Amino acid sequence: MSTRFPIARLALRSIASRRASAALTCCAVALSVLLVLGVQEMRESARQSFASTIAGTDLLVGPRTSGVNLLLYAVFRIGQPSNNVSWQSYERFATAPGVDWSIPLSLGDSYRGHAVVGTTEAYFRHFRYGRDSRLEMTAGQAFGAGTEAVLGAAAARELDHDVGDEIVIAHGLGATSFLKHDRHPVTVAGILAPTGTVADRAVYVSLATLDRVHETATPSFAPAPADDGGHDHGTAAESGEAGEHGGPGEITAFLLGLESRVQVLRLQRTINEYADEPLTAVIPAVALFELWSVIGVAENALLAVGALAVLTGLVGMLVAILGTLNERRREMAILRSVGARPRQVFLLLVSEAGLLAGAGALLGVALKTAVLGALASPIQTRTGILLESVWPGSAEAVVVAVVTAAGLALGALPAWRAYRNSLADGMTIRL
């Protein structure tokens, strides 16, 4: 019997005969699927990008503030530093027993909208991201003591700079500043390999360079003896004029790596209770975890909104199918008259609903691929978030399966009505 009634083909034909309303229904489902997939994708990519930004650092130290805030501005460069850390405090803890390495960070300047990070070449030797990956240079080398800069991969690409180019750092964080340190151009010494994190978007200069462009009273930064990694000292003579010792007056924050991670709680306590300056030391993994706890609520709310949008789309489809049931009573009667059973009428409507929902979901996946594909590069430029999996994967397959299943399940409602109708109407119809 069922061979005489190829349900799937009938359903397709039936949908084809009402193209306009079917297409609109499909679009409603597709848009809702686009919403839920887009939210999910952004959520995962943001999380991955944040979690990959810092690794292998035992303590992040800054002025007295909350741990999450310190992590946000010192590592992710979101928001503004509230205060600075004195160079004395940095030296005190960078040379504390048990400290293996330290990286000072000085933020607050920009180059054409890219954050300028003042640091030492310890940054390139000790900073880790992702799963304990080190920073690599694609061109040139780390800066020595001279007025040189290293560009993140994205910064170099967007600014179209190469090794040897001269750049002028602007004061402040905007895309431009009307107080430019024009007299102190900086030469690009190296370009970092892409990391997929915010490190790609920054311009790195030595603390001495930053001081020089600011022309502060204590301009020179002498690298600590422990930092002697055999880099080129040829440019050291240039900066030597300003003084042999002492560092910049203040830095924004610093990172510490310990010889033994077990000591981290004790050192954290010591720094937090440091009487000479109010400081905050946080374990990056703990601050990151706290950040997830805050963001998690918003993420779940967004996902719930997405899920509700999908449900709305499917209910819209249900309304469209139910609305046509009366005008299709004659069609059902004809089907019955050529031998279709009420069961087959039921199946026909269920499969129509399933087809519409499935097609809508597939269209949604296609839309999401197209939209995110087009937006991936601007999103990375603006936020530093790298959209990892623009191509559909298992998550998309699950969404398509769930939406199709939900469509089939909801389709049972009009199908049941049609089934009852066709039982009552038989082959004749009283309208």
Place this chain on the structure above:
Amino acid sequence: MTSAIRLAASLALLLAASSAPGQDAPKLTWEEMVPAKTSSDPLAVTSSAPVLALDGRTVQLPGFIVPLESDEGGLISEFLLVPYFGACIHVPPPPPNQLVYVTLEEAFNLVSLQQPYWIEGTLQVEEYSSEVADSHYTMRAERISKYNY
């Protein structure tokens, strides 16, 4: 027939393997991780050294988690296990024999910093004699389960 027996045997093995560690590993308390006082004076300073006899013992230990490292998905892969929550802020940190440096085979999803867990694995005493680092416990966690009050 033989295949059926083999299947049954492997099933039994599988069951034994999955349930055995939970029953076998003895539960350890944090008090047992402090060496016994040598003097009867209640004011005597308690040692912060680990108990060497615990080296190599497979145990279950309850505690709170201070994350040290997380992977790209935000799952925790290294942490310090401490006997009380807030070990990082309100009070002096626990002495070296009251924390365990735990590494994980597979990163796990920490629900909340306030949630205590049972950690099961083999304790090891990492001996140091330098002035900056102390001897301490380390553990390669084999199983982690929520602690139910």
